[in-house]
Amino acid sequence: MRAFSSRNLLLLALAGTLASCVTINIYFPAAAAEKAADKIIDEVWQLKKSEQKPADPAASQPTLK
Amino acid sequence: MNRFTTFFALLIALISPIAATAAADLEINTPAIGALKNSMQQRHGALAPYYASGALGLARDGMLAVREASAIPLSERQKVNGLVAEENRDRSALYREIARGNSHPEWEDEVRSTFAGRWIDKAQSGWWVQMPNGSWSKK
Numbered sequence: 001m002r003a004f005s006s007r008n009l010l011l012l013a014l015a016g017t018l019a020s021c022v023t024i025n026i027y028f029p030a031a032a033a034e035k036a037a038d039k040i041i042d043e044v045w046q047l048k049k050s051e052q053k054p055a056d057p058a059a060s061q062p063t064l065k
Numbered sequence: 066m067n068r069f070t071t072f073f074a075l076l077i078a079l080i081s082p083i084a085a086t087a088a089a090d091l092e093i094n095t096p097a098i099g100a101l102k103n104s105m106q107q108r109h110g111a112l113a114p115y116y117a118s119g120a121l122g123l124a125r126d127g128m129l130a131v132r133e134a135s136a137i138p139l140s141e142r143q144k145v146n147g148l149v150a151e152e153n154r155d156r157s158a159l160y161r162e163i164a165r166g167n168s169h170p171e172w173e174d175e176v177r178s179t180f181a182g183r184w185i186d187k188a189q190s191g192w193w194v195q196m197p198n199g200s201w202s203k204k
Contacts, residue, residue, distance in 0.1 A: 028175040030179065032091045033163075034179055034183060036091040037180045037183040040093060040098075041184060042187075043102055043106060
């Protein structure tokens with residue numbers, strides 16, 4: 001009996017978690033959209049040139065020495 | 066009962082970071098979005114002088130508008146109109162692709178209005194932007 005109700009509760013928890021995941025995705029993520037828009041606009045208007053140029057040479061060298 | 070509580074807490078602890086990550090960012094690295102971004106970036110150099118002269122303005126609907134055609138020399142008007150049409154085609158496609166790339170095509174209008182606000186916010190001083198009531202204002 002104990003094991004049975006434990007399984008039930010687990011199922012309920014899973015269902016609840018799934019439901020909450022779906023809820024998160026139904027609503028438009030306004031903050032994330034603003035962040036995405038800023039990133040794209042910066043690139044289209046080239047507002048942050050310094051961000052695009054460096055990094056690459058350092059990142060392409062995997063060795064520590 | 067204690068066991069359930071522990072189980073539940075563990076489950077939430079395991080799942081909530083996944084949910085948080087999913088909610089934190091929009092996918093903008095699809096090939097379609099990348100191509101539109103490049104195309105718009107390359108066009109920007111040709112459009113920039115007309116932003117500065119006030120001929121073009123950033124509209125409240127997330128599009129680019131010919132605000133003052135008379136500020137464009139007659140010989141350039143056709144070219145500029147073509148550029149604006151291409152830009153707006155790319156912008157519409159961009160909003161659509163972002164919504165689709167995140168598996169929510171119905172988000173397109175919200176993506177568009179988010180962009181509308183951000184284009185206007187990030188516009189350089191001297192550029193013209195459209196107010197929510199439809200009037201134009203120089204930044």
